[in-house]
Amino acid sequence: MKFIIVSIVAAAGFMAAGSALAAEMPALAKKHACVACHTIDKKVVGPAWADVAKKYKGDATAAAALDAKIEKGGSGKWGTMPMPPNPKVSAAERKELVDFILAL
Numbered sequence: 001m002k003f004i005i006v007s008i009v010a011a012a013g014f015m016a017a018g019s020a021l022a023a024e025m026p027a028l029a030k031k032h033a034c035v036a037c038h039t040i041d042k043k044v045v046g047p048a049w050a051d052v053a054k055k056y057k058g059d060a061t062a063a064a065a066l067d068a069k070i071e072k073g074g075s076g077k078w079g080t081m082p083m084p085p086n087p088k089v090s091a092a093e094r095k096e097l098v099d100f101i102l103a104l
Contacts (some may be wrong), residue, residue, distance in 0.1 A: 047078045053104040
């Protein structure tokens with residue numbers, strides 16, 4: 001009985017943590033439809049942002065590279081599916097998105 005209660009509490013904690021993680025998705029990602037291809041922790045069409053953060057960890061050029069990728073698009077780093085350019089995303093919005101991704 002004690003094991004069942006502990007298991008239920010643990011499961012509730014994991015569900016709450018998952019909901020909190022999803023709630024951290026920046027509004028900009030929804031506004032500019034980034035979420036159509038990306039999530040925080042799972043590959044969809046494009047890579048998971050957590051994987052991007054891991055790949056660029058410690059890279060001093062990461063912020064500039066990701067900023068350019070958002071603005072101009074590109075392909076080849078994560079497979080054959082190209083990322084379309086997003087010229088309507090302002091420099092300030094790109095910075096906010098890049099900061100979010102690299103902080104994961």
